[in-house]
Amino acid sequence: MSVIDTALRQVVKELRLPNGTINLRQIGVSPDGKHACVAETIGRFQVPVTHLTRGWVNTSALTLIDLASLEILNTVLLDDPERGAANPWAVAWSADGRWLCVTHAGTHELSLIDFPALLRKLAALPAAPPPPPAPSDASSLSAADVPNDLSFLHGLRRRVPLSGQGPRALLVAGAQAFVAGYFSDSLDVVDLSAPTPAATPLPLNPGHQPSPRRRGEMYFNDATICFQGWQSCASCHDEDARVDGLNWDLLNDGIGNPKDTRSLVLSFQTPPVMSLGVRATADVAVRSGIQNSLGAALPEAVAAAMEDWLKSLQPGLSPRLVHGQLSEAARRGQARFHRPDTGCATCHEPPLFTDLRSYNVGTHNPFDRDDREFDTPTLRELWRTPPYLHDGSAATLREVLTTRNPADQHGHTSQLNARDLDDLVEYLLSL
Numbered sequence: 513m514s515v516i517d518t519a520l521r522q523v524v525k526e527l528r529l530p531n532g533t534i535n536l537r538q539i540g541v542s543p544d545g546k547h548a549c550v551a552e553t554i555g556r557f558q559v560p561v562t563h564l565t566r567g568w569v570n571t572s573a574l575t576l577i578d579l580a581s582l583e584i585l586n587t588v589l590l591d592d593p594e595r596g597a598a599n600p601w602a603v604a605w606s607a608d609g610r611w612l613c614v615t616h617a618g619t620h621e622l623s624l625i626d627f628p629a630l631l632r633k634l635a636a637l638p639a640a641p642p643p644p645p646a647p648s649d650a651s652s653l654s655a656a657d658v659p660n661d662l663s664f665l666h667g668l669r670r671r672v673p674l675s676g677q678g679p680r681a682l683l684v685a686g687a688q689a690f691v692a693g694y695f696s697d698s699l700d701v702v703d704l705s706a707p708t709p710a711a712t713p714l715p716l717n718p719g720h721q722p723s724p725r726r727r728g729e730m731y732f733n734d735a736t737i738c739f740q741g742w743q744s745c746a747s748c749h750d751e752d753a754r755v756d757g758l759n760w761d762l763l764n765d766g767i768g769n770p771k772d773t774r775s776l777v778l779s780f781q782t783p784p785v786m787s788l789g790v791r792a793t794a795d796v797a798v799r800s801g802i803q804n805s806l807g808a809a810l811p812e813a814v815a816a817a818m819e820d821w822l823k824s825l826q827p828g829l830s831p832r833l834v835h836g837q838l839s840e841a842a843r844r845g846q847a848r849f850h851r852p853d854t855g856c857a858t859c860h861e862p863p864l865f866t867d868l869r870s871y872n873v874g875t876h877n878p879f880d881r882d883d884r885e886f887d888t889p890t891l892r893e894l895w896r897t898p899p900y901l902h903d904g905s906a907a908t909l910r911e912v913l914t915t916r917n918p919a920d921q922h923g924h925t926s927q928l929n930a931r932d933l934d935d936l937v938e939y940l941l942s943l
């Protein structure tokens with residue numbers, strides 16, 4: 513997270529969140545101005561994706577920040593040991609600072625956290641674990657244990673089921689929390705002062721039936737269709753079906769060879785799917801994902817609706833465009849891209865910018881074992897899908913064309929001067 517001095521218009525500090533943090537949604541500031549918090553997902557990408565239980569793949573979390581020192585107090589998990597709380601989104605405090613509220617857009621819930629009690633529990637932990645033996649009923653023996661402790665909020669938090677689907681917006685006014693359901697056109701009102709808070713639904717568009725395409729988007733973001741609610745498709749692909757920037761070791765191509773998450777935009781138009789092409793088509797990949805990544809057996813109508821939505825997605829306009837058109841540098845890069853001696857367009861043919869074939873382009877790494885040919889991806893929306901290559905080993909497109917292409921197997925780029933490279937990158941980031 514970046515801390516920005518708005519008067520100086522400059523970043524004054526960078527706060528390091530837990531490794532694997534993705535999908536930061538909203539920052540909230542406590543009424544007394546002493547604390548801030550941000551809801552996030554933590555991808556446990558360091559281990560093979562062999563099961564979903566106990567947050568093995570994704571966990572939901574809340575990072576607390578001391579605003580006086582601009583230091584992170586800690587990161588607290590929002591899941592329970594046997595029940596995920598996927599896709600945390602909006603955060604807000606009650607006016608008296610008693611309740612810290614968090615919406616769960618994947619499991620359609622509102623978490624109510626006793627904030628003063630949470631601060632006391634965190635303050636009571638030593639920075640380092642005590643020397644053994646250290647008998648304790650608590651799983652967190654030190655502050656360092658908290659980001660991995662699925663039971664830390666036990667007794668400090670209430671999970672309130674909501675009637676709405678996809679709670680993304682939250683407002684706390686007085687003793688009431690108002691939660692908007694993104695997919696259900698509804699409000700849920702929760703009385704925070706009640707002994708047992710419950711949601712009262714307020715339909716905003718009664719009788720409305722979403723289209724199959726809209727249902728597909730809803731299913732894509734819905735973690736209640738996942739085993740124990742640990743994640744949704746959007747946990748790794750974001751709510752717009754793009755990327756999380758992490759390498760995952762999925763079982764579809766064996767263990768020990770992690771691959772970078774790929775955007776699903778144009779996936780139906782550019783088979784095969786995944787870096788090794790292990791899924792012949794995107795419709796096969798959707799059904800395999802439901803079974804393997806969500807651990808679910810769902811009606812065919814769910815997969816069909818997801819397909820309908822995914823097929824409708826189109827690449828967005830690049831922010832590099834000037835009034836919707838290529839810049840002067842990008843036009844020079846376009847000419848360079850199509851030159852035979854550069855060779856980019858040979859495999860990345862417009863309009864999809866892929867010839868749908870696999871090649872050995874010299875990007876093999878030690879984890880790939882015998883795999884040397886990788887699917888040619890579309891170049892559309894490169895501006896929003898770093899890092900690059902099948903293993904995410906190139907942080908920038910310039911690295912793709914230089915340090916990760918020493919033998920000119922990935923286009924003939926070694927002869928390009930600095931301006932040629934800049935122009936080519938500008939064009940690629942404009943697609």
